[in-house]
Amino acid sequence: MNKTSYTSIEELIQMPWIQSISIGKGGKVVSYVKRTSDLAENAYRNHVWVYEIDGQKHYPITTGKSESSSPAWAPDKNYLAYIAEMGEKEKLRKQIILKTFDEFNGIQITNSAEGVNNFIWSPDGKGIYYTTTEADSEELKRRKETYGEFEYVDKEYKNDYLCYVGIEEAIESFKELSNKKKGENEGTKDVEVAITDPRDFSIKGFNISTDGKKAVLICTPTGDIRDRETKVYLLDISTKKFRELNITGSFSSNISFSPDGNRIVFAKTPREPEYYKWKVDEDVVLEVYDIEKEETTMRLSKLDRSVIPIKWTSKGILVTWQDRANYRIGMVSENGEISSIYSKGECYIAEADSTSDGENIAYIKIEKNKAAEVYLNAVKITNESRVYENKLLSKKELLIWSTKDGLEIEGVLSKPYDYDSNKKYPLLVVIHGGPTWASFPIHNMNRLYPIEQFIEKGFIVLEPNYRGSSGYGSKFLTENFRMLGVGDYEDVISGVDNLIEKGIIDSKRVGVMGWSQGGYISAFCATFSNRFKAISVGAGISNWITYYVNTDITTFTRSYLGATPWNDPEIYAKTSPMTYIKTACTPTLIQHGDNDKRVPVPNAYELYRGLQDLEVESELVVFKGMEHSPHKPGLHKAIMEQNLEWFVKHV
Known part of the structure; x- marks a missing residue:
């Protein structure tokens, strides 16, 4: 069949996404979570799937509207635990569900008032340890009943503490309740034991x-x-x-x-x-x-990268780390030597799990022109990449350029499948968030900006891994200290200039966009520069003082700017987009969630009002109920469609 179109926005939203992998029964079973979209209900559905080596079959543990996540196999038992939301619609809480396969399809074994945060099996498989958040005290309940809801800022916290639930006790409790008349009781009786005190x-x-x-x-x-x-x-x-x-x-x-x-x-x-x-x-x-x-x-x-331990096995410590625009897994030996496994060449290994002897490893891997797939050792056991069988795919390559201050920047360049070297293309720059994150040469990993649709409309796309991006060493990670905005702009514009020098792009048709930290850099471009034809600012910071006094992570600002706004107002001014608002001249789309605690919405209103007062073409879209990132397929669809329309119109 001839491939005639790139992935559409609706197809991108509906693409399954695999996450949360667990291996069990000595490597004979693998579980994972597959996220799908329910457009009719405007919801994402997460379901646990199981793959059995004997018979080579896949099947879901949950279906429909009942969601599940975080699967984990019991050591040496045919038990699978996972998390599901239980209770009334307005009081849904994440609880641990147990599937025994031979007797119970799925029973709720916790009844935590505030829900379960995360859990692990006890090494003997007889119980589960988990953390939960402390519930409202009796004093706080009385206060709410008497006065309504209010909060003493920076004085009222809820701590997470450790609990244990025994499997036999939970099963017996379930049987007792099952034998009673329907409606007499709901859930299990209290068989959970607090191990630590949340007051400590x-x-x-x-x-x-x-x-x-x-x-x-x-x-x-x-x-x-x-x-x-x-x-x-x-x-x-x-x-x-x-x-x-x-x-x-x-x-x-x-x-x-x-x-x-x-x-x-x-x-x-x-x-x-x-x-x-x-x-x-x-x-x-x-x-x-x-x-x-x-x-x-x-x-x-020696690696000069952040290395995260997954599991200490008999063969070594299974770890994961970012290597420039790749993500790898490997083993660390007793003497501190690290060796890469199953991750040669360009690839992105998202998650991994191993048997305790280290002989069997399950992992989620994305390779060039492929979707996320589940592997057991070196064998691919899923076929999610079939979504690309009848689709055109952009050509992705890694591009390296130098900045005026001597930094080497790497970025992902996406070109059309039929790229013409004799033609100059309009360019869109898509900037990742973080800043300690990166862009990768992977199709449809970005669910905020429709890169494949940009390509189909005739653009090429550059995703720069600007200073401060992870995976390039600790020195590069710290190069944006007190250089936010200013240094970031140099990384972006030097990449644009590099493509102009190569004769690839039309210098008069360039747009830039990004979300979170990428939104901040885009806002800086909007006020600091006249080099762009159009800009989109997603959940971005416009004024560091506004951000500092409103965000839930004030430590972030102090880490990167090295001061508070009260003892060094100059650095806050130098790095704030609003400082340069009077020179703004670029049509700017601003998108923001009204319930964003990480980058609160006053940042969006401040930038928008400044642009409006200066009569710079601008639009502000505030998404009701949305936090820092979209959580529904309809929101993803709206954000991508608005950006596609904005840049096609202006660039």
């Missing part, structure tokens, strides 16, 4: 030793998202006593015990105020700590 600290990550006797907890004093004071505790599960380990710094939530239970591995992630003070040769991206000796026994720092 808030748990960000945890793991259980292989003998089931110890837990390691990554904690912050409060549940406030801005709280960076991380501590690591070792918990004796039987006595519920814990001691603080002699580990300093900030950590990701991923932490794992060694098979013998004597060591732990974790990733250090330096944050404010130390983020930009670390020297490159002193960066520690992965660290092994001996619990008994109370000392670090191995550091992996």
Whole structure:
């Protein structure tokens, strides 16, 4: 069949997306989550699927409107646990569901008032440890009943704490309730046990030793998202006593015990105020700590990338890391050597899981011109790439250029399948968010901007991995310190100039767009430059002071600007798009969610009002009920259609 069209916006929205992988029964079964779109209901549906090697069959655990996520197989048992939303429509809470395959199709084994955040199986498979958020106190309930809802800012937090539910007890409870008359009781009776007290600290990550006797907890004093004071505790599960380990710094939530239970591995992630003070040769991206000796026994720092541990197996520590515009998995040996597995060449391995012996690894991998697929070891076990069988695909290549201040920038360049080197194309620059993230040479990974549709309309597209992007080393990661906007603009415009010099693009037909941090850079381009024909600002920062006093992550601003606006107003002015508003002249589309706590909507109104007062063509679209990112297919569709129309009209 002849391929005649690129992926449409509606087709992009309806493309399945695979995530959350788990391997079980000694490598004989794999579970994963497939996200699909229900356009009629304007909702995304997440369902757990299972693949059995014996018989080579796939089947879903849930279907229809009942969603599921986060599957995990019990050690050496034919039990699968996953999370599903349970309860009344207005009081839906995430609870753990157990499927035993031989007896129960799916029973609810937790009844947490605030829902389950995340969970892991106990090593013996007899129970599940999970974290949940503390419920309203009786005092707070009375206050709400008496006065209504209000909040003491920066004083009222809810902490996450550790709980345990035994499988046998949960099953017995379910049987008891099943034998009673229908309607007498709902859910299971209380069989959950609190392991930690939420008044002590808030748990960000945890793991259980292989003998089931110890837990390691990554904690912050409060549940406030801005709280960076991380501590690591070792918990004796039987006595519920814990001691603080002699580990300093900030950590990701991923932490794992060694098979013998004597060591732990974790990733250090330096944050404010130390983020930009670390020297490159002193960066520690992965660290092994001996619990008994109370000392670090191995550091992996040669890679100069953030390395995240997945699981400590008998063959080594399974890890994942970003390598420029690729994502890889590998094993770290006892002596700190790292080796890549199943990730040669250009690829993006999104997630992975392994059996405890390290002999079997399941992972989600995206390769050139392919969709996300599930692999078991080196064997592909899904066929999601069939969505491209009858579609034209843009040609994606990695482009490298230099900035005036001597930085090497890499970006993804997308061209039409029938690219004509004798023709000059209009250019659209699509800027990723983060800033510690990146763009990858993968089709339809961007669900905010319709890159394939831009290509079909005659554009070429550049996605720059500007300074501060992850995967290019710690020095590059810190190059945007106190250089936000100014340095970012140089990275974007030098990429544009590089394409002009190559004779690829029409210099008078260039547009730029981005979301979140990409939206901020686009806003900076809108006020700082006259080089563009049209601009789109998605959930972007327009004024750093406005952002600082409204956002839920004020630490972000201090990390990147190195100060508060009160002790260094000059750096806030220098890096704010609104400082340059009087020179703005480019038609600008602004898109923002009215419930965005990360980049609150006053940023959008401030930019829009400034452009309107200066009589610069501009449109502001505020999406009701939307937070920092769209959460419904209809919102994705509207955002992409508005951008397609805007840039076709103006560029």
